[in-house]
Amino acid sequence: MSHDHDHAVKEPIGWMDKPDFVKRLFLFFYVLCGLLIVAELVLGTETAHPHPMEERVRFFLYPLYGFASFWFLVLIAKPMRKLLIRSEDYYDAE
């Protein structure tokens, strides 16, 4: 938060500037993730649609897949950047 009184405009404070609130928000999200795991155990996996993992092990496939996908995406994108990155005026040059 700015205490600069020369500022004509009052500096707005958003909820992201309140660490307690952000911490609570994260906590809420972690609890939600936990509930989604519990829900799978409670609700079972009966489905109206065919599924490739039907009749096979499908335990926690989706949470793992979602989590791993993000890491895989970033871990591939980073070396890709090293190979492909050029200066912003790369195409403007010449």
Next chain:
Amino acid sequence: MLSSLPPFVLFFVGALAVAVTRGTLRKALVLAIPVIGGLNLWFGVEAGVHLQIELLGYTLTPYRADKLSLLFGYLFHVAAFLGFLYALHLGDGTPDGAVDGVDHTGGDRAGLQHVSAMLYAGSALGAVFAGDFITLFVFWELLAVTSAFLIWARASERSYATGFRYLIIHVVSGVLLLSGALMLAHETGSVAFEHIGLESGSPAGWLLLIAFGIKAGFPLAHNWITEAYPESTPTGTVFLSAFTTKVAVYALARGFAGAEPLIYIGTAMTFFPIFYAVLENDLRRVLGYSMINQIGFMVAGIGIGTGLAVNGAVAHAFADVIFKGLLFMSVGAVMTMTGRTKGTDLGGLYKTMPFTATLCIVGAMAISAFPLFSAFVTKSMIMVAAIEEHHYIVWAFMLFASAGVLEHAGIKIPFFAFFAHDSGIRAKEPPKNMLAAMSIGAVLCVLIGVFPSQFYSLLPMDAEYHPYDTTHVLTQLQLLCFGALGFITLMKSGVYPDEKRAVHIDAEILYRKLGPWIVRTTGSVVGRVDVYVRSSVMELVKSLLALTGRWHGSMGPLARSWPSGSMVLWVAILLAAYLLFYL
């Protein structure tokens, strides 16, 4: 009377009216035309052939309506209305985001933008109601020309160059379309636009597939999307994102449903852009890659070709126009108010633009396929169809790509624009008309997600599908929430790559660097060979001339004037020699 006229006519006549009006009247016109056209289509137009002409022995069908074309017809009217509502403020003075006095919104070219958008929307309608290839070709090219003006309206040096490249690529697509259509007409004797397929192995089918594919952003032909969308005006990009690629999806659905290569082309399209989307800095370029990824799902669905898959593909096209339009609108609103679209320049705008931020998040949740939002009820049809047809690997790729969508469109776009680090920019909310257009878009995203059965009744194929069952909702929430958890761990561990002011090489290097380099290098090699050949020939000619000069020149032995005495002497010598040998 209106129902017997092809839907594009209203837009073309409307464009003329928009061109000669100003102020409030023009604003009323641009809003009224899509509304009148849409109502007419909804209430007044039944499936069937409404207009047919005989020309040079061929039957042209400029106006043919069926469930497939009607669905796209409704969609384009909705998109045109939202686009014009979003652009309504153009010409009302310089926006806050003008940087160094440069208005990136093309506000002083409001008339040009409205007229070209009106013609562009009309061309898209003309294309989806075209019952023959000749009519389709005409609108295919008109789509290219009219939309190029929306890029040029930015009036920057870069937008001029981009607009020309865009135009050339689309004209090439048109030429391929015409060539394929003529070959097909030669084979079948008809120019009617029906199922084409690749079964016959005819090159005509492949030509048409490539023509459609260029407009749909097939791999290697995809960079016109990522080039053009970031270079247009904020309002222009909203129109660009709605029509061209969706006309291509329509054409593929009509012509190539069940063509197997499309499954793999589509899967590739869902896959590779998500890596670029992680890296790119310009948020409209990120959305361009996101567009290719979403079209990938549609193309794969068309390739699978079952009733459910094709329904999924066209339903997803419908949903995509709205949620992608909403995302482009929210980034466009940021651009209008700050003059910036890059992740490195933005952040913290949620404090002063809370409505825009909220609407952007709705679009982000819709594209990420959260339950109760539109993509949840559309994309899942394609994925279920993939499983039904035992394309398990394709399904696994699509599931990965779905997580990728959450990363770049669901999290990155709202996060870097409105949250992340505080950029210190304190921009106001955009004009009310922009907020209104975004709000309607957001409501539609939720309506489609909450009431899917009403939406499904508009789909062209007969296929039963119920998106809401416990497992689908649970597994989708698990995928998305744990994906988001992945994002949090990546951010907290510092592994997530920073936004960088840079470009990342893509296939466009082929025509922006390699092509010109080949031309230049070939030119210089040919030039050098030319100089060498010319100089050696000149040397040869020179030495021949010197030789000739030596023998035949004025002092040469063969041209010298000899005294007659020496002639007599030589004759005497020859005679003496002759006598000597003879005797």
